[in-house]
Amino acid sequence: MKNTILILIFVSIFCLHGNCSRIFAVFMFPSVSHQVIFQPIWKELSLRGHQVTVVTPNPLKDQSLTNLTEIDISFTYKLPEIVGVLNSVGQKPTLVQKMLSIFELNMLVFESEMKSQAIQEIIQRQNDKYDLVLLQYSHFANVMLPFAYKFNAPAVGISSLGVFLHARDDIGNPTHPVISPDYILGISGNMSFVERLKCFLYNLWYRALYYFYFLPRGDAIARTYFGDDMPYLGKLAKNLSLLLVSANPIIHTPTPNVPNIIEINQLHIKEKKPLPKDLQEFLDGSPQGAIYFSLGSNMKSVNLSSTLRKEITTALAELPYNVIWKWEDDHLADKPDNVLIKKWLPQQDILGHPNIKAFITQGGLQSIEEAIINEVPLVGIPFFSDQPSNMRKIEEQGIGRMIDYASLTKEKLKSAVIEVSQNKKYKENIKRCKSILVDQPTRGVDKAVWWIEYVLKHKGARHLRSPAADMSFFEYLMLDVISFLVMIIIIASYGFYKLIMSVKKALSVRKIKKS
Known part of the structure; x- marks a missing residue:
């Protein structure tokens, strides 16, 4: 009882000084291995006095977390398509089949959740105010970004594994097809020429697939629930304040990241308990x-x-x-x-x-x-x-x-x-790898929460944003500059050619006259 009173006093003081915020989190995909990464984050935020409302298929159901409201969407585990994928062990889909199935699964889960009564009530309430929106940003989960638009709040994306190319584009992070190949390719280490060619072509193919098929379809589906007044989904993605990515130096290739991509790891590691x-x-x-x-x-x-x-x-x-x-x-x-x-x-x-x-x-x-x-x-x-x-x-x-x-x-x-x-x-x-993995200044969950509170404190993180996020591909790759220079070279070469031909012709005429 005494401890409970002390906790309440601490929370009251915390909120009194303006550090208590309302956070809406939506972690949509029904996968335990994904959700165990997010759970420590929303738990820690609630323990620090923030009022957290989270949509999840894996609620903690911890009655001691008085600042936490969990909306249970565990029914998504029983969706026939999800069950079908999990039962298809042993099949070898092509890369195109992989990408299409991931997209369709995400859209299926999204629509199933959006049709649920609990989510419909949230969408229809007009007076709800939140200071921050947390989103699962693995795969194509940015279809939940309209929640940030609805609440007029900054958004922070969290990935439980690597992120696809479009997520790095959203935040203006440089990508190199060979140095940092997309994890879906299953390529790493010293690559052959064929593998490097595959990585390069994948970068072009994936972006074409995403920007001309996945994104327009996702936008159309999102408008069904958030209305046509919603900005284009691709534009909403450009307003992402921060991207927390689960990555570690043992598994992942070192990647040059812009300031608002934060790598975290070991969030789900727990203290040992006695075995049954x-x-x-x-x-x-x-x-x-x-x-x-x-x-x-x-x-x-x-x-x-x-x-x-x-x-x-x-x-x-x-x-x-x-x-x-x-x-x-x-x-x-x-x-x-x-x-x-x-x-x-x-x-x-x-x-x-x-x-x-x-x-x-x-x-x-x-x-x-x-x-x-x-x-x-x-x-x-x-x-x-x-x-x-x-x-x-x-x-x-x-x-x-x-x-x-x-x-x-x-x-x-x-x-x-x-x-x-x-x-x-x-x-x-593996002992060597452990010494590298655990050698970090703070726990992964503390690092994640510190950066989330950083966004809350500054009401976004626009000042960390890379200019590349606001550039078109033509500008970023300097295709317009390269085209201009090529055109100048062509015009100059053509002019030089015409000059040479004119001089040659004049010399020929002069020679003829002398003869």
Whole structure:
């Protein structure tokens, strides 16, 4: 009771001095691995006295957070198209199919949420005032930017993984197709000529697809809910005050960023908790070592093809280790005796057990950070999104091995697990990577909140804005200047040519007259 009174006094003083703000946050995409990045931010903002209203499919439901209002949109997890994507493990879509499916999924989720009663009530209320709007800025989620227009408030975008090219264009950040290839390509490190050509052409193709197809369609859909008075969606995107990007120096290539792109990491890392009794006994009873196997929150092991599952279970059975496998069903056909299956597992706490030798993962960014923090080498089986490029980085850093699921065999998986578990170089390399990752002046969540409060304090961050954000591509790439210079060179060359021809003709005439 005494602590509660002290907290209320502190919050009252905080708000009295003008530091208490109203924040509207919308994190739309139904993905646990995305939402765990955002949750610490909205929790910390509410603890600092800000009145936070957040739209999320993963509400915290923490009654002690009295400044927090959560609008639950978890129904989006049950959308048929979302379920279909998660059940399509083992398919290899083309790049065009990937981009179109990501866009369509985003639009589906957006429209489903906008039609919900809770969101409709927010849109229809005319007197609501907010000082800041936080937006999920992964993929094509900038369709939520009209909320910033509705509330006449500065917007801050937050990405739980890398961002597509258009997000960097929105904020005027320079992009180099080879130095900083888009993560969807799955290309990194020393590139061949073909890979560099692919990166260059992708930069042109993606921008054409986005600016002439995705953006107009998104704008048309947004107008259905926010009205035709809304400025063009592309113009709203240019008013983004800040972009917080989940990135770390182990996985991501160093990139020249403008001042209002802020890199954050380790937001979801938690203090270790005691393991459930059965898991503790299982791991304690594995003196020879244990392997942790999980394909994350989006991928589901239960949806693996029967052929792939058979190769995996056979490989696990022949390992000299026990295995804990996140398996989303009560039964696993031909389950090996050394394998323990669970529908849900406390991943960070398991990785912290000293008997864990390796982590078989899909290669998601959050899982990789957890493995590095706990010094557990990786065996990656990437499927989509940033997973392939993440695992290429893991191999380059020497802290794990990658296996293409399309060519996975019992021998490949068994060999990779034994190698990363028994070869000391992987453990040594991951210790080195951990020392780099954790060596930062402040926690990721504190850094994110500091910058959000910075935008609140200055009512935007226009002074950090790069001039490139307001330039057209012709201006930014100086195509008009280059065209002008080329034209001058052509005119001068033509004039010089005509002069030479005139002189030559005059000399010929003079020669004829002399003859």
